[in-house]
Amino acid sequence: MKIIDRGFIRISPTQKFIDWAKSVSEETPFFDNTPEASIYLIEDDFWEDEKVLEKYFKKIAKQEFAAFEEDKESQPDCSDLELFTSYFDAELGTFVYDLLGNSIQSEKV
Numbered sequence: 400m401k402i403i404d405r406g407f408i409r410i411s412p413t414q415k416f417i418d419w420a421k422s423v424s425e426e427t428p429f430f431d432n433t434p435e436a437s438i439y440l441i442e443d444d445f446w447e448d449e450k451v452l453e454k455y456f457k458k459i460a461k462q463e464f465a466a467f468e469e470d471k472e473s474q475p476d477c478s479d480l481e482l483f484t485s486y487f488d489a490e491l492g493t494f495v496y497d498l499l500g501n502s503i504q505s506e507k508v
Contacts, residue, residue: 400495402494403413403497404443405442406441406443406445406497408438408441408451408455408459409489409492410437410488411434419486422423439455439485440444441491444493452491460477460483464477
């Protein structure tokens, strides 16, 4: 097991996001059970969660909304952190463990 030199933001959809996603997408069986969270890797050394969220929330919202609706005009306004937190619950942490022995593959999105 290895420790990865990254922190994380764990994003879970709120009911408001789920309601929006169901209104624009037929891929909503995803929400029939407990919705799966997304994990975003960030710098591993940070002190204030709100500053980190302020830095990344627009990128995260863009990715999460685009997973269900690529048309930006159909995506909700998420221009400030208060709006972001109405659509997503965020949890930040600093320990990421790699339980596998092989190298980590990455892909640009």
